[in-house]
Amino acid sequence: MSTTTAGRGAALFPGLLILVLFLAWLFMRGRDGDDSPAFNRESYRKGALYFLVLMLVALVLSLGPKIGGVSNPFYLISYNLGILKFTRTPMRFYILVVLGMAVLAGYGTAKVAARVRNLRAGRLIAAGIAVLLVVELASFNLPVYEIPVGDSVPEVYSWLEEREEAKLIELPVNMSPRNASFYRHDWEMEYEWADIQGILEESLSMYFSTYNWKKIVNGFSGYFPYFYIRILSEMQAFPSRRSLDLLMGLDIDYVIWHWNRVDESERPELEALFTATAGMSQVEDFGSISVYYIPPGEVASPDDLRVDIQAPEAAPSGEPFTMCLTVRNTSDKPFVLAEEDPQEYRLDLYDRSGNTAFRKNGEYRAPFFIEAGEETELPLEIEGVPQIGPYRLELALGGILGDRSFSSEIDIEKPSVLAGTGNLDGSITVKNQPDVL
DSSP, rough: OOSSSSSTTSOOOOHHHHHHHHHHOOOOOEEETTTOOGGGGHHIIIIIHHHHHHHHHHHHHHHTTTTTTTEEEHHHHHHHHTTTTTTTTEEEEEEHHHHEEEEHHHHHHHHHTTSSSSSHHHHHHHHHHHHHHHHHEEESSSOOOOOOOOGGSHHHHHHOOOOOOOOEEEEEEEEEESOOOOOOOOOTOOOEEHHHHHHHHHHHHHHHHHOOOEEEOOOOOOOOOOOHHHHHGGGGGTTSHHHHHHHHHTTTEEEEEGGGOOGGGHHHHHHHHHHOTTTTEEEESSSSEEEEOOOOOOOGGGGGGGEEEEEEEEEEEEEEEEEEEEEOOSSSOOOOOOOSHHHEEEEEOOTEEEEEEEEEEEEEEOEEEEEETTTEEEEEEOSSSSEEEEEEEEEEEEEETTTTEEEEEEEOOOOOHHOOOOOEEEEOOSSOOOTOO
């Protein structure tokens, strides 16, 4: 089975030999004197038919909601009924495809072997097929990493076992943005591992946590929670004031710092920086690993947030428009909220008579981390606007930010009216550059 970078699981291939043997089972017919169970119709009905149906059903489901741009009703109906919501990637049904094909390829092997009258020769053919299958599936370029066990497990993890209810994060993390243009507060920002080493380090953090069962920030999966990405992005600047405020807000007790993840020449400078940074102190040194304590700190509450609405004065009819909530932390303490569940809002548009012309019940994402005095924006995408005319817009919030309501005026206009000419008048002045025209 193989995958492509463009779409994980977009290219799937079970192998050439299993495909040939499957076709052998499908097309080879019994002859006079073929007494093998592989040619027996009763055997087909009791065994092979079941795996054939399993393979075909799984194949259709593994193709996902669309097949060549056309909707796949078998997948969509099952998904909307809630039957398939337990799986995140349709491609995983392909495992059942390969399972069914493998069993049927076994029938094919039996048919091929049965064609040879000599029992010994038939067994040799079956053995040869098995050898060819092993050769085809052999991999010689897979990286293999030694996993520490027993005495080779770093001492810090047994030390952590004695710290009750401790929460920790392991740093530094080898992670970088997928492109240079990303927003610190954007829900859609995407990070990726700089190399395989970053994945290995996060996986080892999960593994080592089983030696003490303490709560950790680190981990690796096919899904990255938003607050996980935000935490690791802020930790790129550790030990900045922002990063320490975030750790305090998350109730992190210890930073496990791995010196083998940085250049050895940088260690003296970093140690001096860590010692001089207020808000953290070294509590243990295990040579290649140091432990720093983060004392608890106060954080702002949702009541400390000032929330305002930013809505356009006019929006195009028949097209979606975007408005947003601006959230400002008015306290002198950081606001931290590791909550991924969407929050609810209701938007109403009233005409001049006070009648409800449009209503939308939607969801927004609560802010995760807002430093003292900092402001962020929470976008709201509005679709299905009413007919052209003036309206009073009212927005009601619920959930973590509390019950809040806002009002604004908005005109729904023809798109051509709002498009304008597309030209802007202006000038550019270059100072202290006499050679630049």
